[in-house]
Amino acid sequence: MQYPGSSTPAPTQKKVSLEPAQQTVKPTVSRNRLRTTLAFWGFVGPLLLGLLFFFFIPILWSVVLSFSNARSTLTPQSFAGLSNYQHMLSDPDFLHALGTFIIFAIFIVPLTFICSLGLALLVNSIRVGQGFFRLVFFLPTACSYVLASVIWKVSIFNGTFYGLANQVLAIFHIAPVQWIFTSNPPWYWLVLVTVRLWLQLGLYMIIFIAGLQDISRELYEAAAVDGTRGGWKTFRYITFPLLRNTSISILLLNVIAAFQAFDEFINIMSNGNSILARPPLVYLYQIALTDGNFGYGSAGALILTLIIVCFTLLQGRFLGFGRAD
Amino acid sequence: MAAMTPAERSAQARSLRARHAHSTGTVVSLILRYGFLIILAIIFLFPFYLIVRNGLSTDADITSPHWTFFPKTLHFENIQALFSDPDVPFLDGLINSTLVAILQTVGQIMISALAGYGLARIPYRWSNHVFFAILLTLMIPSAVIYVPTYVIVSDLGWVSTLQGLVVPGMFAGFTTFLFRQFFLSFPSELEEAGRIDGLGYIGSFWRIVVPNSYGIIAALSVITFITSWNAFLWPLVVGQDQSAWTIQVVLSNFLNAQVLNLHELFIGAMIAIIPLIVIFLVLQRYIVQGYKQSGLKG
Numbered sequence: 001m002q003y004p005g006s007s008t009p010a011p012t013q014k015k016v017s018l019e020p021a022q023q024t025v026k027p028t029v030s031r032n033r034l035r036t037t038l039a040f041w042g043f044v045g046p047l048l049l050g051l052l053f054f055f056f057i058p059i060l061w062s063v064v065l066s067f068s069n070a071r072s073t074l075t076p077q078s079f080a081g082l083s084n085y086q087h088m089l090s091d092p093d094f095l096h097a098l099g100t101f102i103i104f105a106i107f108i109v110p111l112t113f114i115c116s117l118g119l120a121l122l123v124n125s126i127r128v129g130q131g132f133f134r135l136v137f138f139l140p141t142a143c144s145y146v147l148a149s150v151i152w153k154v155s156i157f158n159g160t161f162y163g164l165a166n167q168v169l170a171i172f173h174i175a176p177v178q179w180i181f182t183s184n185p186p187w188y189w190l191v192l193v194t195v196r197l198w199l200q201l202g203l204y205m206i207i208f209i210a211g212l213q214d215i216s217r218e219l220y221e222a223a224a225v226d227g228t229r230g231g232w233k234t235f236r237y238i239t240f241p242l243l244r245n246t247s248i249s250i251l252l253l254n255v256i257a258a259f260q261a262f263d264e265f266i267n268i269m270s271n272g273n274s275i276l277a278r279p280p281l282v283y284l285y286q287i288a289l290t291d292g293n294f295g296y297g298s299a300g301a302l303i304l305t306l307i308i309v310c311f312t313l314l315q316g317r318f319l320g321f322g323r324a325d
Numbered sequence: 326m327a328a329m330t331p332a333e334r335s336a337q338a339r340s341l342r343a344r345h346a347h348s349t350g351t352v353v354s355l356i357l358r359y360g361f362l363i364i365l366a367i368i369f370l371f372p373f374y375l376i377v378r379n380g381l382s383t384d385a386d387i388t389s390p391h392w393t394f395f396p397k398t399l400h401f402e403n404i405q406a407l408f409s410d411p412d413v414p415f416l417d418g419l420i421n422s423t424l425v426a427i428l429q430t431v432g433q434i435m436i437s438a439l440a441g442y443g444l445a446r447i448p449y450r451w452s453n454h455v456f457f458a459i460l461l462t463l464m465i466p467s468a469v470i471y472v473p474t475y476v477i478v479s480d481l482g483w484v485s486t487l488q489g490l491v492v493p494g495m496f497a498g499f500t501t502f503l504f505r506q507f508f509l510s511f512p513s514e515l516e517e518a519g520r521i522d523g524l525g526y527i528g529s530f531w532r533i534v535v536p537n538s539y540g541i542i543a544a545l546s547v548i549t550f551i552t553s554w555n556a557f558l559w560p561l562v563v564g565q566d567q568s569a570w571t572i573q574v575v576l577s578n579f580l581n582a583q584v585l586n587l588h589e590l591f592i593g594a595m596i597a598i599i600p601l602i603v604i605f606l607v608l609q610r611y612i613v614q615g616y617k618q619s620g621l622k623g
Contacts, residue, residue, distance in 0.1 A: 035525075036447060036448060036449055037449060039443070039447050039525070039526040039527075040443050040447045040449035040452065042443075042526075042527075043439045043440060043442055043443025043444075043447060043526070043530075044439070044440045044443040044444060044455060046436045046439065046440070047436050047437065047439070047440035047459070047496055047501055048440075048455065048458070048459075050436065050492075050495060050496030051458075051459070051462055051496050051498065053477065054474055054477065054478075054492070054493040054496055055462050055465075055467075055470070055474075055496070057477060058470060058473035058474045058476060058477045059465075059470060059473055061473060061476060061477060062470070062472070062473035062476065065476065074476050074479055074480055119365070122358060122361065122362060123362070125358060126355075126358060126359065126362070129359075129362075133362050133366060135605075135606075135609060136366045136369055136370060137365070137366070137369055138605075138609075138613070139369070139370075139373070139602070139605060140369060140372070141551075141605075141612075141616075142551065142598065142601040142602055142604070142605045143372075143555070143598060143601075144554070144555035144556075144557060144573050144597075145555070145557060146555075146557050146573045146576050146577050146580070147376075147555075147573075147576065147594050147597060147598055148372070149577075149580065150576060150580050150590060150591070150594050151372045151375055151376060151594070152372075153580065154379075154580070154585065154587065154590065154591075155372075155375045155379055155591075156372070156375070160388075161390055162387065162388045162389065162390060164375070164392075167392050198369070198372065202369075203616060206613055206616055206617065207616070207617065210617050256466065259469075260466055260468045260469060262468065262557070262558050263557045263558065266561075266577075267577055267580060267581070270581045281468060281469070281471070281558070284471075284472055285562075288472045288475070289475075289562060294472070294476060297472045298472060298473060298476070300472075301469065301470055301471075301472040301473055304469050305465055305469055305470060308464070308465060308466065308469050309464050309465060312463070312464040312465075313464070
């Protein structure tokens with residue numbers, strides 16, 4: 001198991017650097033050290049104070065709450081032991097929410113990967129108008145999920161005859177489809193997946209293009225001299241292997257982003273059909289904010305935190321991220 | 326293929342592409358590529374068109390069984406109808422979003438740049454430990470711990486307040502990390518020259534480092550602004566009174582209202598996206614640069 005702390009020095013080492021220095025301290029040296037200390041905390045202090053209040057204390061307080069009964073209150077009422085965790089892990093709705101995330105990830109992660117790589121290769125292969133096409137595909141990044149949900153839910157995948165998708169079907173004499181409000185077949189997945197694709201493809205395309213432009217042109221020229229030029233072979237033996245790091249990071253980023261899916265689900269799958277596709281963060285919203293059960297909600301939040309930490313450690317392992325110092 | 330002189334052969338690799346461009350196969354492939362790109366571009370731009378079309382139509386136009394690509398008359402009076410609709414706090418939402426996005430951006434960039442500089446340049450004993458604590462926060466996206474954060478913000482009495490919307494989003498480990506990496510690569514000779522002139526840490530940060538870092542400051546600022554303007558989860562959780570709704574929460578409530586007021590919904594969506602489209606067109610360079618740097622961000 002990868003442990004992020006392994007890269008920092010053990011606490012015993014600090015003594016070694018301290019003691020010899022103090023033998024020869026002159027007043028100016030200690031004043032300098034005080035100045036350094038003050039300057040450091042002056043610069044880093046605001047951030048640390050904020051992280052303490054809005055990151056570390058919330059998590060610790062959640063640990064306390066998750067072992068307590070706390071309904072409609074933010075302070076523990078009575079000790080609950082592990083019961084919140086036991087309930088959560090056997091709660092069919094919570095397991096269903098995790099299942100929803102897995103289904104969503106199975107759709108969105110490979111699709112985003114293939115489509116954004118394809119877009120990047122296509123855009124990168126042309127010269128005239130490259131900037132224009134890059135901007136066009138990147139522009140949806142400016143949209144919020146709420147805004148995109150408005151367009152997708154009301155204008156494109158509206159279940160009545162005037163929705164764009166149903167208008168197109170009408171050309172082929174196909175009856176209007178209830179895209180969102182039916183579970184059989186589950187067309188709502190088409191709505192949820194396409195809205196996220198539209199919003200995020202351009203961003204990942206940009207990252208892929210950056211990766212493509214890092215590949216030395218000489219490699220392609222050498223391959224061309226050897227008789228490999230253009231097409232599948234160059235991609236298979238040069239481009240794709242050299243995009244390995246970019247590819248892995250985009251895949252893992254996508255899984256982590258899918259795990260946090262909230263905005264489009266709560267906006268599109270509302271009005272009574274939310275139960276059909278309710279990812280973990282939406283279910284937590286129901287428990288904590290709607291039902292006011294903060295002990296139970298905290299246990300859920302901590303379970304999700306543990307899951308996401310595993311993903312990020314995996315990401316760090318591939319990218320060498322945790323070893324930054 | 327014609328016979329080549331040795332000189333030509335040596336330049337073969339470089340000229341391959343140019344020579345190749347004359348063959349019909351490449352011309353066809355070029356036409357296919359551009360054709361495909363144009364179709365994709367239309368698909369990608371279509372949702373933007375739908376916002377404008379619906380926003381400037383009447384409800385009767387939008388729900389008409391006969392698709393019209395553009396309404397016969399453009400109903401700009403929809404804008405006035407939206408702002409004077411007592412059921413929709415649209416103007417309040419715009420004001421809230423503007424305030425939140427500006428304050429959060431200024432706060433986050435200042436706090437992160439200061440901390441990044443401190444971590445990169447001040448030789449403090451515990452610096453590495455502090456940096457490790459900041460790296461720890463990168464493992465957990467703020468969205469996953471919104472319930473714990475809500476509990477604390479609620480204890481502070483900040484629900485439905487401006488500080489509740491703004492302050493928790495001002496402390497970003499990742500932005501700090503990016504600033505630290507940038508300052509580490511900053512040439513320290515410049516700062517040493519400043520130190521000889523008697524500048525302390527604050528002086529050299531403010532007079533030497535900041536004026537030479539406008540590029541990264543602009544890139545990270547504009548991304549923070551966009552993220553903040555488009556944020557939904559936290560504003561929904563903490564902005565419970567209607568007076569504290571941001572534009573995204575207003576639109577979401579509008580979308581899920583009992584009676585859909587289509588033309589006002591879409592003209593509202595159009596107004597909410599216009600500032601960002603302008604920012605994208607004007608600052609595209611910084612946005613792309615910023616996303617490339619922070620592409621690893623979850």
